[in-house]
Amino acid sequence: MAFASLAVALAKLTTPPLPAPSRATPAVRGRLLSADGQILASGPLQQRQYPHGPLAAQVVGFVGASGGLEGIERGFNDRLERGERLTLTLDTRVQATVEQVLMDAIVRTEAQFASAIVMETRTGNLKAVASVPGFDPTTWQKAAPDRWRNRAMLDEYEPGSVVKALTVAALLNEGRTTPDTTYDTPMWRRYAGATINDIVPHPGRLKTRQILRYSSNVGMTRLVERVPPTVLHRYFTAYGFGQPVRLGLPAGDGLLRDPEDWDPLAQATMSFGQGLTVTTLQLVAAFNVIANSGRYLAPRLIVGAPVVSRTVLSEATAASLREMLHGVIDDGIKTKAELPGYHVGGKTGTAQVAVNGRYSSEVFSSTFGGFVPADRPLFTVAVMVRGAKREYQGSQLAAPIFRDVTSALLSLYAIRPEVEPRTTP
Structure with missing residues (x-):
């Protein structure tokens, strides 16, 4: 018995003490x-x-x-x-440039906010997703919650005349018009019980390419007046309008009504960007269809995410639109949207914003969708600025933002200028 007690005592002496509690490792x-x-x-x-x-x-x-x-x-x-x-697919150099360009525009025009996205045309990779004004995540509690909002992906708005390019692409693809089909286009027209007006002075007859060049609402009514609503709805859906964009982050679906709810006036106004809503993310993906030889690429934000694509337009239609949208810039707003020696394609938009259920005469969304270089696009860009107090037209505000953003892209990625100037028919 004594021997057993001695053994227990020795065991206690030789057993190492338990370590003292320490702070949990994060x-x-x-x-x-x-x-x-x-x-x-x-x-x-x-x-x-x-x-x-x-x-x-x-x-x-x-x-x-x-x-x-x-x-x-x-x-x-x-x-x-x-x-x-x-x-992430983001390039911090591009992201920083886009944010700075947007902030400069907001300060200059006293706009409420702005967003822009740069997409790599052939991959769908998002190189910049910018929403300004922003905030510092290290002190997020000090920022107003609306600064946290990822407006480039969440905000839904009527895009305005940028949609004309997508409408024309659909109709060309269906064989319902050609770039050089000519239409009667007075400066105003009574259509489906409403008066449709144009802003930019233009000839009384316009080719389809000129309808884009002069951004003619009247011309768009001529293009769509005998088109079944299901046709345009099918293309808008294929462009991604009214559809969720799955990036692992909240993103707006936008509003695209069922074609059964389209009357002739609704179809006409949607053809030039009113009566439907999109996000900047949806807009850049839609314009990328034209840039990417007619194929829709789902935007990608995480490196290694699967590539999702579908054919929307024929390669020939996409090439025709690229040439037409190059003409829109070179024949209309060349110095505002592109640098000397380079060629881009794109379309501006200006849309009244609904405030308290009615279109405001003072609050506008300024938009631009386009790509660079025009012939073989490497990048597609979408821009939206809301509530500018001056220079609110898309050609005055969104187009120069596009020019400054693409200028940085051309420099960062060492894209050489074209040797010979191009001409547009």
Whole structure:
């Protein structure tokens, strides 16, 4: 018995003491990187850091005590909590340029807010997703909640005349017009019980390409007046209007009514961008169809995400539209939308904003959709500015933003100018 007690006592003496309690090691949270290798977010939840501050803040988002609260931090919270590293398709150089160009425009025109997206034409990769004014995610509590809003993906608005390019593309693809078909186009016309007006002075007869050049609403009524609503609705749907964009982040669907609800006036106004709504994300993806030889590419924000595509237009139709939209710029707003030695294609839009259920005579959305270079596009860009107090027309505001953004792209990616100037029929 004594021997047993002695053995127990010796065991107690030789057993090492338990370690003292220590502070819990913070759980590892995955990093967020950009495609150009920059760290956008790193560190554990309680000490999360955002080395680039406000850059792409609405996309990156921020965290709280329990996890991600906005942006990628929220949408991919589970994967980040497991320590997974995510690389975004964004290029921080492009993102920074786009944000600065937009902020300069807002300050100059006293606009309410703006958004723009740069998409890589052949891949669908989003190189910049900008919403301004922005905020610093390290001090997100100090910013007004509307600054957190990813307007480029969430805000839905009537796009205005940029949609004319997409309508004409659909009708060309269906064989219902040609670039040089001519129509009677007075400066105003009574149509379906309403008076349709044009703003830019133009000849009384216009070819289809000139309807785009002069942005003629009257011309658009001529183009669509005998077209079944199901035709245009099918193309708008194929462009992605009224459809969800699945990026792992909240995104607006936009409004596209069923064709059964279209009367002749509704079809006419939708053909020139009123009566339907889109997001800047949807707009850039739709214009990318023209840039990308007629194929829709689902936008991609995460490197390695699957490529989703579908054919919307024939290659010939897309090429024809690129040539026509190059003419729209060179024959109309050349110095406002492109740099000397380079050629772009695109279309402006200006739309009245509905305020308290009625179209305002003071609040407008200024839009632009386009691509660069015009012949073999590498990048597609969409721009929207809302509520500018001056220079609110798309040609005055959105087009120069496009020019400045594409200027940076041409420089960053060392795209050479064309040697010979082009001419448009």
